[in-house]
Amino acid sequence: MSETVDALAARFRPGDRVKVRRAFPPGHLRTPWYIRGRAGEIERLCGAFANPEELAYNRPGLPRQPLYRVRFRQAELWPDYTGRPGDTIEIEIYQHWLEPEEATA
Amino acid sequence: MSALHDHDHPHRPDEEDGPPDYYRQLEVAVRELLLEKGVFGAEDLRRQIEKMDAVEIGRGGQMVARAWLDPDFKARALADGSAACRELGLEVGALKLVVVENRPGLHNLVVCTLCSCYPRPLLGLPPDWYKSRAYRSRAVREPRAVLAEFGTPIPDDVEVRVHDSTADMRYLVLPERPAGTEGWDEARLAALVSRDSMIGVARVSTPQ
Numbered sequence: 001m002s003e004t005v006d007a008l009a010a011r012f013r014p015g016d017r018v019k020v021r022r023a024f025p026p027g028h029l030r031t032p033w034y035i036r037g038r039a040g041e042i043e044r045l046c047g048a049f050a051n052p053e054e055l056a057y058n059r060p061g062l063p064r065q066p067l068y069r070v071r072f073r074q075a076e077l078w079p080d081y082t083g084r085p086g087d088t089i090e091i092e093i094y095q096h097w098l099e100p101e102e103a104t105a
Numbered sequence: 106m107s108a109l110h111d112h113d114h115p116h117r118p119d120e121e122d123g124p125p126d127y128y129r130q131l132e133v134a135v136r137e138l139l140l141e142k143g144v145f146g147a148e149d150l151r152r153q154i155e156k157m158d159a160v161e162i163g164r165g166g167q168m169v170a171r172a173w174l175d176p177d178f179k180a181r182a183l184a185d186g187s188a189a190c191r192e193l194g195l196e197v198g199a200l201k202l203v204v205v206e207n208r209p210g211l212h213n214l215v216v217c218t219l220c221s222c223y224p225r226p227l228l229g230l231p232p233d234w235y236k237s238r239a240y241r242s243r244a245v246r247e248p249r250a251v252l253a254e255f256g257t258p259i260p261d262d263v264e265v266r267v268h269d270s271t272a273d274m275r276y277l278v279l280p281e282r283p284a285g286t287e288g289w290d291e292a293r294l295a296a297l298v299s300r301d302s303m304i305g306v307a308r309v310s311t312p313q
Contacts, residue, residue, distance in 0.1 A: 030272045032218050034245070046201070049273045067272055069203075074248075074267075083249045086264045092272035 007048035007064035008095060016042045017101040018070060020093060028056030031097045039101050040072035043090055051094065066095040160229035164195050165277055166298035168204070168227065170291045173282045179206075186277060190227070197226040205268060206279040207305075212259050213278045214252065214305035216244035217270040224275040228300055235304065245269060255306040278305040285311045 012018055022037030030052050045068055050061030074087040081087070125133070140147060171193060172179035182189035186202030202224060205213040217223065218241045223231040234240050243251050248265050252258065259265055268276045280302040286294060301307035 030219065032269065032271060034218075035269075046203075046272075046274055052272065067274075069274070074265075078246060082247060083265060084261055084263075087248070087266070088264065089245060089267040089269060091269045092274055094272065 006062050008066060010045050010048075010066040011095060012042045012045075012066075012068060012098065012100075014042050014044055018042060018068075018098045019101045020070070021097050021099060023097075027053055029053060031093060032091065034077065035072065035091055035093070038072055038077060040070040043069040043071045046092060049094075051096070067092055068095065068098065069093075070098070157225070157230065160225060160227075162228050162298075162300040162303070163295060165224070165227040165300070165303045166295035167193060167195070167291070168277065169279055169298045169303065170294035172204075172279055173294055174291055179279070182279070195227070200224065200226045201274050202227070202277060203268075203274045204277050204279050205266070207281045207308075209281075210262070211264050211266060212252075212305070213266050213268060213276075214244060214248050215268045215270060215276040215278060216241060218242065218245055219271050222270040222275060224277050227277060228303060232300070252306060255301070257307050278303050280305075280307075280309045283309050283311040 017039065018041070019039045020031065020035050020037060024036070045066060047067060048064035049067050051065050052061065054061035069090050070093050071088050071090045073085075074083055074089055075081050075085050077089065136150070139145060140150070168182065168189065172182050172189075178189065178192070181192070182204045183206060186204040187197060187200055189204070190197045190200070190202060205215075207213055216235075221231050221236040221241075223235065225231075240251065245267055248267050249259055252265070270276050280298065282294075283297070286297065289297075297312065298309055299307060302309045
């Protein structure tokens with residue numbers, strides 16, 4: 001199978017506003033608890049990677065999921081954040097954990 | 106008890122003093138099975154451990170020094186860190202490297218809140234504190250307090266950007282080049298770059 005057909009197409013582009021799904025499925029997850037349900041902005045597309053939630057159970061993890069770096073504002077993650085308003089955090093999130101922000105507003 | 110050791114201060118228990126926990130038992134069982142079935146030999150195992158332990162931070166320092174000296178290389182490293190490693194002849198295997206640049210107004214800090222993801226082919230094994238629950242939880246929650254405890258207070262007008270290394274990428278901070286290093290060659294600059302500065306908990310110090 002060629003690289004182009006075993007990976008899902010990227011839905012998002014840098015600058016797009018997205019929201020992380022607020023979901024709590026069991027299993028091996030690479031989406032930290034603290035970021036679920038939060039809104040941020042696509043910083044870059046990192047490529048497409050086998051889904052770790054499948055790999056953890058010795059399955060192939062195909063089709064590969066686009067992986068993004070998403071930038072969040074710290075002040076929106078932690079209500080009592082003591083740093084500066086401009087502080088940010090960037091996290092890698094797989095596409096199946098993301099939806100457009102406006103669709104969930 | 107020998108005469109040389111005739112005192113009663115408490116000794117810290119050795120790791121082996123308690124019963125092995127679940128994961129230790131699992132590791133021993135899998136390792137012994139692999140050896141017994143001849144998947145690899147004891148010498149292969151020893152050599153691989155030695156190889157992992159032998160990676161020195163100098164490889165990361167070489168990347169940083171080259172980026173300081175060559176703006177075109179720096180641009181390529183920021184665009185594709187892994188390709189930049191290969192350009193320097195560094196064997197990094199499947200490492201997907203993202204280089205993040207400190208500059209006036211921006212300070213980067215790397216953590217892996219889920220486990221201990223770390224750019225091992227460039228920096229070797231992570232320090233124990235990097236794997237500690239305290240660092241992993243506090244670096245995202247109160248990065249400025251953590252940085253201050255490392256002796257790296259960040260001014261209010263500088264953005265702190267934390268990189269949570271949760272998936273397939275690994276991160277290397279490109280620290281700011283210190284003053285007083287004008288005219289230095291690559292090897293001399295590389296030797297100045299500390300491990301902690303490439304994780305983002307320190308700056309590269311100005312040489313004395």
